[in-house]
Amino acid sequence: MTYLRPSFRHPEQPINELGFTRKDYEGALSTLCAGCGHDSISAAIVQACFELSIAPHKVAKLSGIGCSSKTPTYFLGNSHGFNSVHGRMPSVATGANLANRDLIYVGVSGDGDSASIGMGQFTHAVRRNVNMMYVVENNGCYGLTKGQDSATADVGSASKKGEPNPFEAIDLASIALQLGASFVARSFSGDREQLVPLIKAAISHRGFAFIDVISPCVTFNNNPASTKGYEYVRDHLAATGTVDYVPFKQEISASYAEGESKAVTLHDGSVVQLRKADPELDLNSRRSALRLIKDYRAKEQILTGLLYMDEDSQDLHEIIGTSKTPLQALTEAELCPGQKVLDKLNDSLR
Amino acid sequence: MKRIEAVNDFVIKFANVNGTGSASANNMFAKALFRMGLPVSPKNIFPSNIQGLPTWFEVRVNEKGFLGRRGGIDMMVCMNPQSMAKDIKELESGGYFLYDSSKPLDLRLLRSDVTFIGIPLRDLCRREFSDPRQQQLFRNVVYVGALAALLDIEFDVLTGLVADQFQGKEKLITSNVRALELGYHYAAENIDCPLGIRVERRDAVGDAILIDGNTASALGAIYGGASVAAWYPITPSTSVVDGFDKYCKRLRIDPASGNKNYAIVQAEDELAAIGMVIGASWNGARAFTATSGPGISLMSEFLGLAYFAEIPCVLINVQRAGPSTGMPTRTQQSDVMACAYASHGDTKHVLLFPATAQECFSMTAEAFDLAEELQTPVIVMSDLDLGMNDSMSPPLSWDDQREYRRGKVYSGEQLEAMSERFGRYLDTDGDGIPYRTYPGAHPEKGAFFTRGTSRDEYAVYTEDSAQYELNMQRLLKKWQTASTKVPKAEACNASGAADVGVIYYGTSHEAAREAVDSLSRAGIAVDTLRLKAFPFDDGVAAFIDSHKQLFIIEQNRDAQMRSLIVNECLVSPRRLVPILNYGGMPITARQIESDICRHLDENKVQPLRAAKETV
Structure with a gap:
């Protein structure tokens, strides 16, 4: 969509702890279709990073190929970005993370990118618990090639072309749960109030934080027969509860009734507070999350919100025991053992 | 019968069954000759299998220092009834055949021009060792002991090797030495020792070391500053990452914290492996992967990205016989085209061609500098022969004054x-x-x-x-x-003006060197050019322009390097006569020599008058 964004900003727009305004977290103008759910997700990422007071240059944003993977251009313009190869963002992100553990990694992918061509890489990034936020902008179709069904399209759901999808859908949140993801959430691009705190929690979480965001494709999959259109999703939403993200240093002021709420302290000291809508949900139980997803599905409802969290998980670096100094910052003296060591080695090979 | 007579110049081949522990005994044999100051080149010829299939070990001894395959076998040590008939046939006339005489030999297999040497290995072991597994393992050590008597190998050298190998394990030292003695005494007492072929101590190896190319590449990656390795297991490249892991554990652990100053990830496939390398390199670490042909095919899409987005990355491609799964445990140089132009669209990649283990070390380290300076993938084109076999190499060296060339990066x-x-x-x-x-x-x-x-x-x-x-x-x-x-092609000129030029690269080096030496002694002067890198430097076209008759030696069917030269140097394909070997075994000096001679003979144009005069 082509339009002009006014450069005017309110003279007293708020600034965050680092002195940045929200504008400092914005990117280039979006070229996606007007009303695309993905743009709302970009806006939520901007809002979350602003509120978290993240230095934009300390974020690396990575994506694969597709409409969703275009979006990193549209947020965090002062961050390095990497629009890689279709379905291969997880490996590039893993390598980048190995090289520099001190940056924040934001991965953006789509349902084609993660549930089809990149299914293998997605699952292995999950099981390695790479420290990153991994957002799937899930619209159930291939937008950039004009609306073919994707692997997350529900059985019987029909896109604009009208043919009902005959194949079983892949639920990426369930798969992430089964493979050991340490943070799993689902949201809806139209629900910014839920999405922003989820993104903040995902970024603060240490380990692989997965958010499946249902994000309608206004052009090819927003018709009445689609289960990923705005109308259907709005009518069939159920939330695990209200999620609040309370940053480190800030007091938890809201009061929650015992038993209906759950507070989880992240490793950086910030707190995720969930006011549970369903008392059945146990945030630290994969089984509970998997069961609830199924139960709501049986009721033809989409369960959104925070589904599972393991705040004590070890990320890839901790699992393999790499140095605290980022590998990319090691000096030549630390990397190269020198001739003396070779002399000894040569002796042992004679 | 005329027996082969030779001192310090012969080829001996061991025929074994894989999974029986023969490799370490055969290695001990090769290393013993090396410690007697003799240049050796052992080559392991193994199946894509873990246990039960035929495997061979060919050792060339040559005091002049020619380390390629010569061609032909002078002595066979045959421990495998499965392959025996073929093994006997393969021997040169006048050769020697050592077998386990615990069972009688099939008389139909006898050859009148071969000396058969029977040693009752199984029976000797049964008498000496009670444990059946030991009986099997020590059979190999017993024949090494027998060879010491048959070939005049210094017995102290063997016991020294056993002591080194089993340092601190006295029991194992005693039993291994006992097995060596068993073979030695039996041969000395029952057979006319030494044979016509034998060894004598020389001082012909200097300060050389014995190392395989993959270990050398691994060390090159460590010295070159690689801190991230991502890979997917594939023969014959696996030992590159195994070596990297082994030496990193020794050399890259932070002494204060015990943390690793490196990361190794076994990826889910080759696509992910190269993706991780690209991600890490993009983020400022030196990263590499090691793979073989099938992996290169899978990595091709990402190689196009790295070329176009200009991200440095290093690949070590240990080539094997393709296409497809091909012969995974046999050697070839058949990924030249696939690597040079890997990926769709207009792409070209920097290739380096090591010919020795020392170059596996130096070129791998250099690859990181080149990749970062040029911001593009660099592929080190090793092969199974170089990567997985020990070879004699000058000692590895590193200039402590050298600094990594990190390329153009704004701080x-x-x-x-x-x-x-x-x-x-x-x-x-x-x-x-x-x-x-x-x-x-x-x-x-x-x-x-x-x-x-x-x-x-x-x-x-x-x-x-x-x-x-x-x-x-x-x-x-x-x-x-x-x-x-990139490293320049290395020209080696015959004394005087030569019309004949031979171009080669990688592991054809040793065999080519020997063939050229032999040709020059026969009066045929040959200049050589060893390619070390792609893109070609100006010297390549100049070499082609300055020779009338050109040959190119390659270990693939389609003369891929010839195509590359034709394409990049705008040379007529008629100018380059290919000499090809692609059966999976390393090329031999004899083949190169005879192919060149045959071509020169066939194309010899006799002047008309001279022809008349001879009538």
Whole structure:
């Protein structure tokens, strides 16, 4: 969509702890279709990073190929970005993370990118618990090639072309749960109030934080027969509860009734507070999350919100025991053992 | 019968069953000769299998120092009834055949021109060792002991090797030495020792070491500063990462914290392996992967991205016999084209061709400098023969004054001082190589979007034809710069003007060197050119222009390097006569020599008058 964004900003727009305004977290103008759910997700990422007071240059944003993977251009313009190869963002992100553990990694992918061509890489990034936020902008179709069904399209759901999808859908949140993801959430691009705190929690979480965001494709999959259109999703939403993200240093002021709420302290000291809508949900139980997803599905409802969290998980670096100094910052003296060591080695090979 | 008589110049081959522990005994044999100051080149010829199939070990001894395969077998040590008939046939006339005489030999297999030497290995072991597994394992050590008597190997050298190998395990030392003695005494007492072929101590190895190319590459990666390795297991490259792991555990652990100054990830496939390497390199670490042909096929899409988005990365391709799964445990140089132009669209990649283990070390380390200087993938083109076999090599050396060449990277301070807009793909210096920045370098300057889609000089997406072409032309200019930075082809000129020029690369080196030496002694002067890298430097075209008769030696069916030269140096294919070997075994000096001679003979044009005079 082509339009002009006014450069005017309110003279007293708020600034965050680092002195940045929200504008400092914005990117280039979006070229996606007007009303695309993905743009709302970009806006939520901007809002979350602003509120978290993240230095934009300390974020690396990575994506694969597709409409969703275009979006990193549209947020965090002062961050390095990497629009890689279709379905291969997880490996590039893993390598980048190995090289520099001190940056924040934001991965953006789509349902084609993660549930089809990149299914293998997605699952292995999950099981390695790479420290990153991994957002799937899930619209159930291939937008950039004009609306073919994707692997997350529900059985019987029909896109604009009208043919009902005959194949079983892949639920990426369930798969992430089964493979050991340490943070799993689902949201809806139209629900910014839920999405922003989820993104903040995902970024603060240490380990692989997965958010499946249902994000309608206004052009090819927003018709009445689609289960990923705005109308259907709005009518069939159920939330695990209200999620609040309370940053480190800030007091938890809201009061929650015992038993209906759950507070989880992240490793950086910030707190995720969930006011549970369903008392059945146990945030630290994969089984509970998997069961609830199924139960709501049986009721033809989409369960959104925070589904599972393991705040004590070890990320890839901790699992393999790499140095605290980022590998990319090691000096030549630390990397190269020198001739003396070779002399000894040569002796042992004679 | 005329027996082969030779001192310090013969080929001996061991025929074993894989999984029976023969490899360590055979290695001990080769190393013993090496410790007697004799150049040796052992080659392991093994099946794609773990247990029960035939496996061979061929050892060339040559005091002049020719280490390629010569061709032909002078002595066979046959421990495998499965392959015996074929093994006997393979022997040169006048050769020697050592077998286990615990069972009688099938008389139909006898050859009148071969000396048969029976040693009751199984029976000797049964008498000496009670444990059946030991009986099996020590059979191999017993024949090494027997060979010491038959070939005049110094017995102390063998016991010294056993002591080194089993340091601190007295029991094992005693039993191994006992097994060696068993064979030695039996042979000394029952057979006329030494045979016509034998060894004598020399001082012909100097300070050389015995090392396999993959271990040397692994060390090259450590010395070259690699801190991230991502890989997927594949023969014959696996031992590169095994070696990297082994030596990193010794050399790259932070003494204070015990943490690793490196990361190794076994990826889910080769696509992920190269993806991780690209991600790590993009983020400022030196990263590499090791693979073989099938892996290169899978990595090709990513190689196109790295070429186009200009991300350094290093690959060690230990080539094997293709296509498809091909012969995974046999050698070839058949990925030349697949690597040179890997990926769709217009792409070209820098290739390095090591010929020795020492070059596996130095070229792997160099590959990291080149990749970062040129901001592009660099592929080290090793092969199974070089990678998996021990070979005699000059000692590995490293100049402690040397500094890594990290290429054009703007630091945070440089960005801070910049007044103009940073352009990731701007050709500021006119050599086609732009400046890059690492993520996180500076709060406001230097960020850019890396992409495989077309973009302008400021890394902004564009579909503008002129911008696209400008970028593709700059990549060509960078390619031109690359040709001045990669190792130059090595010319070796015969004394006097030679009409004949021979071009080769990689592991054809040793066999080619020997063939050329032999030809020159027969009066045929030959100049040689050993290719060390792609893109070719100007010397390659000059060499071709200055010779009338040119040969190119390759270990693949289609003469792939010839195609590359024809394409890149604009040479007529008629100018390059291919000498090819692609059966999976390393090329031999005899084949090269006879192929060259045959071609020269066939094309000898006799002047008309001279022909009449001879009538």
